[in-house]
Amino acid sequence: MTAPEPVFTHPWHGQVFALTVHLNEAGYFAWPDWATRFSQTLATHGLAKELDGGDDYFTAWLETLETLLADLGQAAPADVEQMRAAWESAYLTTPHGDPVHLKT
Amino acid sequence: MPHDHHDHDDPHALLPPEPALRVKALETILTKKGLIDPAALDEIIDAYQNRIGPRNGAMVVARAWSDPAFHAALMKDATEVVADLGFFGRQGEHIIAVENTDETHNMVVCTLCSCYPWPLLGIPPGWYKSDAYRARAVREPRKVLANFGVNLPPESSVRVWDSTAEVRYLVIPQRPTGTDGMDVDALAALVTRDSMIGTGLAKAPS
Numbered sequence: 001m002t003a004p005e006p007v008f009t010h011p012w013h014g015q016v017f018a019l020t021v022h023l024n025e026a027g028y029f030a031w032p033d034w035a036t037r038f039s040q041t042l043a044t045h046g047l048a049k050e051l052d053g054g055d056d057y058f059t060a061w062l063e064t065l066e067t068l069l070a071d072l073g074q075a076a077p078a079d080v081e082q083m084r085a086a087w088e089s090a091y092l093t094t095p096h097g098d099p100v101h102l103k104t
Numbered sequence: 105m106p107h108d109h110h111d112h113d114d115p116h117a118l119l120p121p122e123p124a125l126r127v128k129a130l131e132t133i134l135t136k137k138g139l140i141d142p143a144a145l146d147e148i149i150d151a152y153q154n155r156i157g158p159r160n161g162a163m164v165v166a167r168a169w170s171d172p173a174f175h176a177a178l179m180k181d182a183t184e185v186v187a188d189l190g191f192f193g194r195q196g197e198h199i200i201a202v203e204n205t206d207e208t209h210n211m212v213v214c215t216l217c218s219c220y221p222w223p224l225l226g227i228p229p230g231w232y233k234s235d236a237y238r239a240r241a242v243r244e245p246r247k248v249l250a251n252f253g254v255n256l257p258p259e260s261s262v263r264v265w266d267s268t269a270e271v272r273y274l275v276i277p278q279r280p281t282g283t284d285g286m287d288v289d290a291l292a293a294l295v296t297r298d299s300m301i302g303t304g305l306a307k308a309p310s
Contacts, residue, residue, distance in 0.1 A: 007153050007227050012124035017227070018148035019131060021194065022140055031195070035269035039216035046235050053233030057218070062123050065130065075133045083129035091125075094117040102132065 013058045020065050028072060038064045157226035160191050161274060162295035164224060165306075166288045168201070169279045179203065182274060191223040195272060199224070202265060203276040204302070209256050211249065211302030212265045212273045213241035219267035221274055225297060232301065242266065252303040275302040282309050 008014035024031055041064045045051060051060070069075040086102055094100045120128070134140045164186055168175040178185045182201040186192065199221050202210040214220065215238050220228040231237050240248050245262045249255070256262065265273040277299040283291060286309065298304030 005229055007157075008149070009230075010121070010124070012121065012127050014149040014153070015124070015131070015145065016127045017152075018145040019127065019134075019140070021148050022144050023134075025194075026140070028139070032269040035217055035219060042217055051233075051235045053218075053230040053235075053237070057230070057233045059123060062126060066126065069130065069134075074137070074139065075130055079133055080126065080129045083132050084125045087125045087128050087132070088119065091117045091119045096115060096117050098117065100117050 009054060010058075012062075013055075016058060016062050016065060020061070023065075023069075028074070029068060034064070034068070037068060041067075152222075152227050156223060158224075158295075158297035158300065159292070160189075160226075161221070161224035161297075161300045162292040163288070164189065164191070164274070165276055165295045165300065166291035168276055169283075169291055170288050178276075186224060186274075193223060195220065195222040198271050199274055200265075200271060201274050201276055202263070204278045206260065206278075208261050208263055209249075209254075209302065210263050210265060210273070210275045211241060211245060212267060212275060213238060214267040215239075215242060216268075219269055219272060221272035224274055225300060229297070249303065252298065254303065254305060275300050277302075277304075277306040280306050280308045 008017065020034065023029065024034060038061065041060045042051065042057075045056065045060045049056075051057060066075070066077070066080060070077050070080075087100075090100050090102050093103075119125075131140070131142065131145070135142055164178065168178050174185070178201050182199045183192075183197070186199055202212075204210055214232075218228050218233040220232065237248065242264050245264050246256065249262070267273060277295065279291075280294060283294070290309075294307040294309060296304050296307060299306045
């Protein structure tokens with residue numbers, strides 16, 4: 001261990017982590033339940049390839065959170081996809097250097 | 105994937121990677137429903153990037169080395185002792201301290217996911233979350249330790265502790281020789297993150 005490693009290698013790793021912690025602390029789910037679901041996702045993903053604990057770890061994390069929120073009735077997959085597409089469109093139509101806002 | 109790379113001829117804003125857009129989508133939906141506070145998310149990220157990390161655990165170890173009463177209390181009920189120091193909550197609800205000796209070396213893994221004592225060590229490093237470490241730490245701990253540069257005498261035993269969502273472990277590494285008379289801050293500087301997971305040893309004083 002020589003060079004210090006960043007805590008989150010990509011901003012979205014930190015964002016999905018914080019979102020999950022915040023929802024847990026707000027009482028939407030218990031952490032052991034989260035750990036059980038997350039373990040299952042990791043085990044499933046690990047069947048196809050050996051996970052290196054980096055991007056693939058947070059990809060499994062995000063998938064777990066999406067499924068959990070869908071099961072809780074808080075964010076339906078179709079709504080998430082629509083919102084994702086809206087953000088993509090916002091990025092693609094915002095001039096470089098300008099702040100990106102959702103068009104509502 | 106289109107738009108993955110920054111293109112200087114591109115007139116539009118740099119498109120974040122696909123999972124980042126999915127996270128933004130969740131955030132937007134939950135914020136619009138009033139379920140989350142975006143400022144709280146920034147606060148959580150800031151805390152783990154800047155304030156909560158292995159320095160917390162290192163202070164605990166250094167005090168355990170220096171203060172016999174603290175050491176005894178820590179080994180008896182680490183959860184209470186570290187909570188008294190302000191290191192509590194968020195995956196620190198139940199912490200057990202395990203101490204390395206000449207006879208026994210302890211190392212920690214989470215075979216199912218990545219349970220880890222966040223209040224003391226922060227966010228786990230990538231290797232702790234990898235399939236390779238999670239699978240091999242239990243099966244062949246000595247080989248894993250050797251990969252980390254830790255070669256134990258054959259007569260010592262290795263204990264591997266599997267963390268869960270309920271119980272987290274903090275390894276108390278052996279105090280290095282040549283550290284008599286050093287104060288707590290100087291000792292803490294010798295306590296590496298890996299030494300508190302058990303994949304390293306405390307550093308020798310320079």
